[in-house]
Amino acid sequence: MAKISGAVEINRERCKGCNLCVVACPVDVLSLQPKEVNDRGYHFAYAAYPDKCIGCASCALVCPDSCIEVYRVVEK
Amino acid sequence: MNPEDIKRPENKVYSRPELLCDVSMHYCPGCSHGVVHKLVAEVLKEMGVEHNCIAVAPVGCAVFAYNYIGVDWIEAAHGRAPAVATGAKRLNPDRLVFTYQGDGDLAAIGTAETIHAANRGENITIIFINNAIYGMTGGQMAPTTLEGQKTATTPYGRRVDLNGYPLKISNLLAQLDGTCYVTRQSVHTPAAVRKAKAAIRHAFESSYSGHGTSVVEIVSTCNSGWKMSPAKANEWMVEHMFEAYPIGDLKNTVEK
Amino acid sequence: MKEDVKLMKGNEAIAHAAIRYGADGYFGYPITPQSEVLETLEALMPWETTGMVVLQAESEVASINMVYGGASTGKAVMTSSSSPGISLMQEGLSYIAAGELPVLVVNVMRGGPGLGTIHPSQSDYFQAVKGGGHGDYHFIVLAPSTVQEMADFVGLGFDLAFKYRTPAMLLADGVVGQMMEKVVLPPARPRRTEEEIAIQCPWAVTGHSAHRKPNVLTTLELDSAKMEVNNERFQRTYRLIEDNEVRYQEYYTDDADYIFIAFGSIARICLKAIEDAREQGLKIGLIRPITLWPFPSKIIAEMSHKCKGIMVVELNAGQMIEDVRLAVEGRVPVWHYGRMGGIVPNPPEVLDALKSHIDNA
Known part of the structure; x- marks a missing residue:
């Protein structure tokens, strides 16, 4: 069976840590940085469990700051 | 597969819209405006009208919309965007002209301009952000504020005996013969975002092709004004806002 | 046509x-x-x-x-x-x-x-x-x-x-x-x-942004330093207009002892009053500002060096008279005659008003 794998690229400086992508992700890939902040002081989002990503782009769709890019491959 | 191996240009399925300017928006974290801006930018580019478009910005949080979507913009006085758009469209009838307005701008101070532009059937699209509050000035009551909702000017909750009822202006606009498409959408989930984008595209196409005024109300959150986290604000919106402002098409006279 | x-x-x-x-x-x-x-x-x-x-x-x-x-x-x-x-x-x-x-x-x-x-x-x-x-x-x-x-x-x-x-x-x-x-x-x-519009008005929000950066027409500028720069630009334009676009018309001012200053329809009534007065031997002239802004202050100042008194005639309680007084700087008396509420005076009424001011001066 084909396996779908995805990956996200998050612009950490544009991210405002609103957490909406974390909530939207159906496979719990994303999380906010618990301690680290970006230049503007936000706990930015990052792929805490990147292997689980299916490249569905749910995170990017709801991101108000358009700081997530999504990649997807179908492995045969 | 290693995520770094997946991140190749040929595998990219979602990127920042080209028409969105390469700047950080001033909106609060989690604000719905950012999502709607993104959808407008995507639709304009997909329609290929970005170089034949005049947009009109409101007074309110979206006053700086002209810094974010890379088309020609006119910044209107508070509430006057539909009149400004009327002037721009009448004198440039082959352009796609749209306004982007909040609830205070559109449904309070600009009610007359909104109703009459729609009643004349101006071939413009109105993108209407309804977050039930005045965000820019610090969270005061809006015409769309819900009964009982606390704001800076209704600290004990909106009382209808004092302040009247939440104004369902899209329902009013749907009654007018000049409107061709009136819809109410939201952007709180990936599915809702997809539907909202389709609605914006249909609205732009309907008015651009001369069918009259189209209105896309986006029931939105103002988590700062509501004093909630963005995720909590979405939940509150679903629970309370959708009852007063149900999602769906209110009127459509143009085949999708 | x-x-x-x-x-x-x-x-x-x-x-x-x-x-x-x-x-x-x-x-x-x-x-x-x-x-x-x-x-x-x-x-x-x-x-x-x-x-x-x-x-x-x-x-x-x-x-x-x-x-x-x-x-x-x-x-x-x-x-x-x-x-x-x-x-x-x-x-x-x-x-x-x-x-x-x-x-x-x-x-x-x-x-x-x-x-x-x-x-x-x-x-x-x-x-x-x-x-x-x-x-x-x-x-x-x-x-x-x-x-x-x-x-x-x-x-x-x-x-x-x-x-x-x-x-x-x-x-x-x-x-x-x-x-x-x-x-x-x-x-x-x-x-x-x-x-032609694109050439004459490169700032215009035409929507046609394919070969230029998008144009934005906004009056908002939250940066006070930039807003002051905007204001300074407006003021430079206004000075340029003041220097180049003052328009007025003079009637019978060469030998006038007294000057009427009036604009619009009332200037025509003043002109009739002047003609009547000259038959009676009273030499009055008229300056009719055509541009109210920029105001023809210079000619009024010059005239105030030559005449004995100025009467501003307006269909109001006395508004343009303030700009006239600023130009005259107290050199001669500046009187006012005005009617309000939609009343338009006739020429004898205007002339009588001037005569009574002259008598009381």
């Missing part, structure tokens, strides 16, 4: 002149005593000939904002109204000044304050020449005294507005608006093409 001699009202002349100038749009709302402007335009249907857009708006608030939207795209757009309607437009007029938009606004003044009267007045002088809305700004203000000038100043107003990228106002009174006179209508010229 060549030059054309007609008999018509001042308000009608404005409509004809606008079409012949090649104006792109008119947005207005009915109000006495200027409704003939909109009525005439609707009857002439210029959208069938020149392509000029004419639209009756839902209010003066809407019409001035339609003007703002249309003018933002580089088009030659105008509106007309009368005093209470012009008050409603003040917000939009301030935005138009801040947006440096070349528009033409016609005010056919009626008596106020409040709903007032529908009869002629000049009581919006302060509002017109000092700004009117919020912020530091000026309109170029032209004061026609004949139906001919009503027609001529439409073109002059638009030309000055585009030359300086600043709004112009035609400040008429109900007499000039309603009066019928012979008028030579200017020859018609075509509206500018899109290409």
